[in-house]
Amino acid sequence: MDPLADILMGQRVRAASFTRMDASAPWGVKSPGERGVNFVLLVRGSAILATPGSPQPIAMRSGDVFIKLDDTPYRLFDREDSVLIDCVEVEKLRVGNRIQVGGGGALTTFVSGSFELDALEARPLLRALPSLLHLKLDQHRSLAFQSVLEMLALETESPGLGSEAVVSRLFELLFVHAIRAYSTQPDGPTRGWLGAIADRHLALALQAMHDAPARGWTVESLAHVAGMSRSGFAARFKAVVGQSPLDYLTQWRMYCASRLLQGNVALSDVARQVGYESAAAFSRVFRREMAVTPGAFRKAGPVSPAFAGA
Structure with a gap:
């Protein structure tokens, strides 16, 4: 997908x-x-x-x-x-x-x-x-x-x-x-992940991360998927997306985890499904990225409707 x-x-x-x-x-x-x-x-x-x-x-x-x-x-x-x-x-x-x-x-x-x-x-x-x-x-x-x-x-x-x-x-x-x-459209996005989709090399790396967020991706392995050199891939990804490949991967993993936390999935299973060997390691990253612990996030219940800028 x-x-x-x-x-x-x-x-x-x-x-x-x-x-x-x-x-x-x-x-x-x-x-x-x-x-x-x-x-x-x-x-x-x-x-x-x-x-x-x-x-x-x-x-x-x-x-x-x-x-x-x-x-x-x-x-x-x-x-x-x-x-x-x-x-x-x-x-x-x-x-x-x-x-x-x-x-x-x-x-x-x-x-x-x-x-x-x-x-x-x-x-x-x-x-x-x-x-x-x-x-x-x-x-x-x-x-x-x-x-x-x-x-x-x-x-x-x-x-x-x-x-x-x-x-x-x-x-x-x-x-x-x-x-x-x-x-x-001709004057469509040139920056961010939408801009990266239009780049045939970066799009391959994005799709790989989305398809398998739990995989132990490295810059080298993502560059290989994109058909580029490590340095060339890292530089182009940062220039277009605005963040490094691994920073994007972490952000995507936390987004996937947030979805899972709204269900009844055990914390250890959430961690495993987004690429972390332990619930403790996952919780540290989740709290750093989301400014809330996984438990507090889950306790807050379904996220309320919101709009741009959310």
């Missing part, structure tokens, strides 16, 4: 909600920032997205999607001089899952939604992704991704029995396809 699939397998959408908004020109909305994974699909029309972190406003057209992974404020409008209505006031116009705003002119339709991700399961992804993804409708979008967006638009336009469950599953697919699209 490749590293991205390994991490995505653990993702489960929680507390999904959606809104279909018809905005007639002139229109504009502003949000102080909402916790959670928030996205907007532009079904028809055009819009301008502005955030404090973007040097220039982002022009959006029908078929575009933006996904926000932190609580940064944003503004969405049709023209620079349009009056902006606060999201709290916009929410008062809701009828079921639909909202109508604006001055009665040309129509722009959005499907917006939000959902929660488990803090533990999402951590590797949220650390690797930018806080804002803008995915344009272009030749780089897969047919599968486009199909998910079209199904989401149809389901929110004419909800039927079980629509909330359907939309929740579509959100999961949307999130997966968005990450895949971001990872493969």
Whole structure:
């Protein structure tokens, strides 16, 4: 299983909600920032997205999607001089899952939604992704991704029995396809583990560590898997991922251990499954990396839902 699939397998959408908004020109909305994974699909029309972190406003057209992974404020409008209505006031116009705003002119339709991700399961992804993804409708979008967006638009336009469950599953697919699209687009990731996946040599070493975290990997053995010299592999891995191969391996082992600790697996078995000969040795590393003992981590129970920056 490749590293991205390994991490995505653990993702489960929680507390999904959606809104279909018809905005007639002139229109504009502003949000102080909402916790959670928030996205907007532009079904028809055009819009301008502005955030404090973007040097220039982002022009959006029908078929575009933006996904926000932190609580940064944003503004969405049709023209620079349009009056902006606060999201709290916009929410008062809701009828079921639909909202109508604006001055009665040309129509722009959005499907917006939000959902929660488990803090533990999402951590590797949220650390690797930018806080804002803008995915344009272009030749780089897969047919599968486009199909998910079209199904989401149809389901929110004419909800039927079980629509909330359907939309929740579509959100999961949307999130997966968005990450895949971001990872493969020309200006996609060049740093971090997502950037390493795009490197055919480093990807082999990453997959080896993910496939067998308990193996006694060394820089030499990982370099051999990658088909590189030891020094060349170590230097390239550090430059792209931002940490040494063995530091990454330790971090991945602790992530795997955290998953196991949420079940009823004995501490000695957890240690063995992530490459440590004794529970004591494992506990020392876990406490150093996670700032909590394995026992305290397990006692705290399931990790609560969280968002970017977790």
